[in-house]
Structures are given as structure tokens and as C-alpha cells.
Amino acid sequence: MQVKPSEKLNVGFVRRGFSPSGGAETYLRRLAGALVAAGHEVTLFTTQDWPEKEWALGRIIRVRADDPIAFADELEDSDPSKHCDLVVSLERIWRCDFFRAGDGVHQAWLDRRAQFQNPLQRIGRRFNRKHDGILRLEKALLGEGGARRVIANSAMVGDEIVRYYSFPGGAIDVIPNGVRVSEFGPAPLKHARARTQLKIGTDEIAALFLGSGWERKGLRFALAAVENARVRLLVAGRGNQRKYRSNRVTFLGEMEDVRLPLAAADIFILPTIYDPFSNASLEAMAAGLPVITTRANGCSEIVEPKVHGTIVERADDIDGLSQALHFWSDESRRLAARPALLERATQFDLSRNVAHTLEVLLHSRDSAESTSG
DSSP states (O other), X not given: XXXXXXXXXXXEEEEOSOOTTOHHHHHHHHHHHHXXXXXXXXXXXXXXXXXXXXXXXXXXXXXXXXXXXXXXXXXXXXXXXXXXXXXXXXXXXXXXXXXXOTTOOHHHHHHHHHTTSOHHHHHHHHTOHHHHHHHHHHHHHHTSSOEEEEXXXXXXXXXXXXXXXXXXXXXXXXXXXXXXXXXXXXXXXXXXXXXXXXXXXXXXXXXXXXXXXXXXXXXHHHHXXXXXXXXXXXXXXXXXXXXXXXXXXXXXXXXXXXXXXXHHOSEEEXXXXXXXXXHHHHHHXXXXXXXXXXXXBGGGGGOOBTTTEEEEXXXXXHHHHHHHHHXXXXXXXXXXXXXXXXXXXXXXXXXXXXXXXXXXXXXXXXXXXXXXX
């Protein structure tokens, strides 16, 4: 029997762990809230980390295990489909109706990283059990029919899923990430105050690097580029500062609210080795900052060169990164780019992402019921 749009569904979401500043958590609450507002029910399958107060939308079912394989095993034993009409996982598990591949393809990340590692580091990867477990789950979902459909946040990730696992392209929906654009709009007065608060000189050009996982996001390449371009680098996020020493860097630490450094910066730089779709890049665009990133960032698909920023092919292209910093150090270019940046960011407001995702989830449910009926 076909499910009518007015019929109530219970949608189960799977998320292992919790971070108060996590973009996935923010997205998940927004999506679940929209489902509840439309008259549906939601259930969260998660670990002990997720606070009760952060999920006032419906039922929480706790999974004791935290390790990826153990989490997936325990979840499988509990059979989420007994509690829900649709199971939507933001994690690699053994099976689900929808897998949101927000972290991209793990095998693709390992292959890209290997290009920047020495032989000893590549050998060490072979004996890392954590990677082996993630790859087992990824293969089960994408290569062995565990996921009925996939939501990818960039065409890059969708292509990788097909290439690595022969997953049917027709069962992949590409829905780019979204941000609340209204939270990041640029303002000259806010810019001046933010720079004063962070002790940035009026004549300094400040580039912002935002994110944790500094190896993957290419902090060492950003540091080399700012040394060449004689630009100040602000680094917001979690990482080992002792590995990244430079007179041109200011470490701001992990920040729940990144609007201060976004307001203070002139340019955003993220020479990432692999990023399915960088939310930070989209936030920078919403703040009116030109984005310098790599082709390995899914967000580069929405960046028009010399209009919204600069795309380099490889993270270790220091000359290309330095030239981009020189190019965007020109204030007139940044001012001219700002309207186009804001217009492009508005096209990816979080509300559009949520609406598109709801449409895909509910349409898929209708189609499945129609076929089975």
C-alpha cells in the first residue's frame, strides 16, 4: 500500500557519539525537527555521549558500544527496523534504508592520504585495525547491498561511491551541505571589532584556517603558503600545536562559535587532502570571505575561480596557494567578490538542504510502499 503524505512515519536516525560543536549534530536536529513539525515521529539510535537535553524531539535508544564495529553489531542485534519505518544512518553500520555519506568514502581518503605519506607511514596503515573495521562496514553498506539508497553531499563523493564499490548511481542522491546563512553575514563594524579582539593589525592580511583533523585538512601546506605570501594565519580548531610552529600563526583553539574569527579574517584557506564537502568553506562564503581550497574538497564544486575564491589541484601546491593569497590580498578584489559570495552561499542555506532531504526520504518511502503493494 502506498503511504500517503499525511500518514505518520517514524524515522530512525543513527549517530554514534556527540560533539557540542559538531555540524552533523546540528544538521540532524534540524532535519528531525522538520519531520516532527510535519507530523512525523523520530527516534535517535546513539551512544551514551548524546545528552538527553540535546534531543527533545522523540525517543532515544542507547547503544552501549562505542567502537565502530561493536556499535554496528549491537545496533544490528537490536534491529532498528522493528521500531521505525525508515532507518537513516549518519554512520557506517551493517545495513539501513538511507546512508548519509557525510564523511565521504574512507577508502578514497586513505588513497589520497597515501599520496602525501612516506613509505613507512603507508606500511603502518596496513596494521591499523581501526581503518580495517571502518572499511568492512563501508563495504557492507556500499558494496554488498547494506544501504538501499545513499545521500552524498557532493558529486565527488557520489562518483567515488560508484567507482570504489560499483554502487548503482541511480540510488545516490547528491544533496550538498547547508549552513544558516543569516548567522554569518559580513559587516564592516563587526570586522573591525573582531580584529581588535583578536589583536590583528589594521594593515595585516589575515587568512583563516578552520577545522580539526589538521593533517587531513592540510594545515602544514597552509603554513608554508602564508610564510611565502607574508600573511597572518588564524587557526581555529583542535590539534597538536607543537607540530605546527610559525611566527605567522595564531592558534585560537576549538571554538563552538566561529563567527568571531570569520568576522576578523580577510581570506579563508583550506588546502585539504580530502573533504567530502567542507561546511567551514561554506560558512566562510556566507561571511563574505573568498575561499582558497583544493579540488579534493567537495565544496570546490560550487566555487567559481576568481569569483568566489581559488581552487588548486593538490594540497601541496605551495606556489599555487601563495599566489592565491597574493591575489586575494587585494582589498578591491575582496570587496568586489563579496556580493557573489553571499549570493552563492544563500543557494545553500540549511533550510534548502533540509527541505531537499525530506523530499528524498518521504518520496523514497512512498515509492517503496507502492512497489511492495
